[in-house]
Amino acid sequence: MRGVTPKPGPIERGGVARSFDMHARTYDKLVGANPGYHEHLRLTTKRMGLPDRGAGLRLLDVGCGTGASTAALLDAAPDAEITAVDASHEMLAQATRKTWPRTVRFVHGNAENLAMSGIVGPFDGILAAYLLRNLVHRDAALRQFHRLLRPGAPLAIHEYSVRDSLRSRLVWTTVCWGVIIPMARVRAGSTDLYRYLWRSALQFDGITALGKRLTSAGFEDIRVQTVPGWQQHIVHTFLGRRPADPMAAEPGAAEEAADPEAPTPAEGIDLTDPSTDRPPRPRPAPDPPLPTPRPEEGRVGFVHRMYPITPPPRG
Ligand SMILES: C[S@@+](CC[C@H](N)C(=O)[O-])C[C@H]1O[C@@H](n2cnc3c(N)ncnc32)[C@H](O)[C@@H]1O
Numbered sequence: 068m069r070g071v072t073p074k075p076g077p078i079e080r081g082g083v084a085r086s087f088d089m090h091a092r093t094y095d096k097l098v099g100a101n102p103g104y105h106e107h108l109r110l111t112t113k114r115m116g117l118p119d120r121g122a123g124l125r126l127l128d129v130g131c132g133t134g135a136s137t138a139a140l141l142d143a144a145p146d147a148e149i150t151a152v153d154a155s156h157e158m159l160a161q162a163t164r165k166t167w168p169r170t171v172r173f174v175h176g177n178a179e180n181l182a183m184s185g186i187v188g189p190f191d192g193i194l195a196a197y198l199l200r201n202l203v204h205r206d207a208a209l210r211q212f213h214r215l216l217r218p219g220a221p222l223a224i225h226e227y228s229v230r231d232s233l234r235s236r237l238v239w240t241t242v243c244w245g246v247i248i249p250m251a252r253v254r255a256g257s258t259d260l261y262r263y264l265w266r267s268a269l270q271f272d273g274i275t276a277l278g279k280r281l282t283s284a285g286f287e288d289i290r291v292q293t294v295p296g297w298q299q300h301i302v303h304t305f306l307g308r309r310p311a312d313p314m315a316a317e318p319g320a321a322e323e324a325a326d327p328e329a330p331t332p333a334e335g336i337d338l339t340d341p342s343t344d345r346p347p348r349p350r351p352a353p354d355p356p357l358p359t360p361r362p363e364e365g366r367v368g369f370v371h372r373m374y375p376i377t378p379p380p381r382g
Pocket residue numbers: 083084085087088108129130131132133134135136152153154155158176177178179195196197198201202
């Protein structure tokens with residue numbers, strides 16, 4: 068119909084990156100006004116326990132946006148090689164305007180099919196900050212992250228998760244409608260993305276469900292911790308790791324194990340060859356536990372919590 072501007076429909080999971088295109092220029096200002104936003108991202112990347120300032124490591128930041136999470140990853144692992152991916156051209160344009168070391172590269176791509184953008188593993192750590200909630204095929208995406216990780220390497224999901232706690236849902240709704248959405252109206256001129264943010268966080272997995280989702284995708288050693296500030300029990304770090312490869316313990320073990328019933332070769336087996344007469348392989352050492360974070364120091368009112376997946380207090 069001529070003369071009628073169709074109202075934009077509600078933002079759907081899967082079409083989120085297009086909305087981020089429209090909000091990219093004001094995104095940094097809005098998150099900058101959210102106390103703790105950058106600090107919490109840094110807390111999550113610290114919790115990944117990346118060794119040696121990341122020297123020799125390849126890390127992936129999926130859904131990097133304007134680079135806030137990439138900067139947090141760089142902070143935890145300044146010597147690593149970091150690939151940062153996002154599906155929004157405009158968010159990436161904001162990211163690449165900033166100054167980065169040559170070890171950081173930005174790639175346009177869909178988190179649900181990273182191979183299409185030439186992103187191949189193995190990675191020594193993957194961060195997905197405020198991304199998973201926006202994906203259509205979350206389980207498939209997690210399985211893909213699992214495949215891209217080196218055995219033993221960590222995945223960190225930094226995300227809102229309020230479903231398990233009435234108190235968290237009430238605080239979240241109050242902050243969204245009392246602060247975030249009105250601020251978006253003034254600073255971004257539109258509230259659609261931020262109303263979607265409110266709704267999508269309410270609908271997203273509770274911590275128990277996300278823990279189970281990570282387990283189903285093959286991750287182990289799953290931990291969840293919250294952050295300080297008004298986001299306590301609202302924003303969480305979910306950590307999991309790809310199980311260590313038991314075959315990696317001894318070179319050649321994988322080939323042997325791949326074909327335990329192999330027929331005796333025609334020339335026979337030389338039983339005097341010491342290599343055929345080795346003692347049984349030692350069992351690989353168990354994984355070291357994920358680092359236990361230190362209680363945050365000097366922070367009033369923040370109770371450090373480390374739960375193996377159990378819901379926060381219902382309030
Ligand atoms: C809330 S922002 C978070 C950005 C950044 N990680 C941070 O912590 O500030 C979510 C980002 O995910 C991106 N995104 C959403 N769906 C995506 C997809 N399927 N593939 C890649 N990026 C996606 C959006 O374009 C947006 O930049």
